[in-house]
Amino acid sequence: MDKRNVRQRIINLAIKQIRTAGYQSISLRKLMSKLHLTTGAFYKHFRNKSELFYAVFDQISTQIYINIYDQVGGLVDSNPKKALYGVAKILLDYFVNEPYLVDFFLYNSQIENGHDFLKGGQAVVNIFDLIRLILKNLIEQYQLAVTIEELYVQAWAFLNGYGMLLRNGIITVEDQLIKKTITMLIKGQKSHPE
Incomplete structure (x- = not known):
């Protein structure tokens, strides 16, 4: 065999x-x-279960990256707001339809530093790098007074919170809410003349 x-x-x-x-x-x-x-x-x-989990983590992250990039890759530079909306929709869909996969991918303590483990162009790095690139382009296009890290935390806080509410059946997906939140996120970071 x-x-x-x-x-x-x-x-x-x-x-x-x-x-x-x-x-x-x-x-x-x-x-x-x-x-x-x-x-x-x-x-x-x-060697052990952790090594299996890293291999699984790599394969799952590759699948998620391909799914995201196929749908929003062409919008990253030209329309980062729409790209961020697309990423949000895809990730929120995973919270609803693949809750155990989300647990494994985002909240698995057995993949300690999993995002650091898979470096060197591997898919997991690409997912988060793609999101950072979208946010960088948003900052530049809308002249936002915020760092990429600050916007990254704010975007993830929304996605994780909304995703958990969806997953637990407390609310349903509302496209307008996602769009409005992204718009408010951008408006809240606009540069203000001093």
């Missing part, structure tokens, strides 16, 4: 398990049993 095929089968099953029951439900013994393999076979491909 091809070693890469076994490694990918382990990753694929872990992703499936994460999507349906959450990353906390991953048991190496049960995972390998479903693949009709031993835990010894697992250790031929991964």
Whole structure:
């Protein structure tokens, strides 16, 4: 059996398990049993569960990045406000339709410094770099008096808060609310003559 095929089968099953029951439900013994393999076979491909999670993290982040870039990549320079709206819609959709994936990707303590781990052009860096580029372009286009980091925190605070409300069924997606919030975010950061 091809070693890469076994490694990918382990990753694929872990992703499936994460999507349906959450990353906390991953048991190496049960995972390998479903693949009709031993835990010894697992250790031929991964040093430990954390290494598996990093591989899963990389694959999931690649899928999310491709999804985002396919939909908003052409707007990043020409219309960063619309690009930010597109990113918000996509990420909020993940909160609603892939809640366990969001938990794994954004809130997984077992992927400590996961965003730092996958450096060097890997997809996870690209997702957050793409968002930073959109915000940089917003700052330049609208002449905002804010740093990228400040705007980044404000944008993520909105997305995470709204996403959690959606995920818990407290509210539903309202396009106008997203658009209005982005507009208010921009207006609140406009340069004011002193």
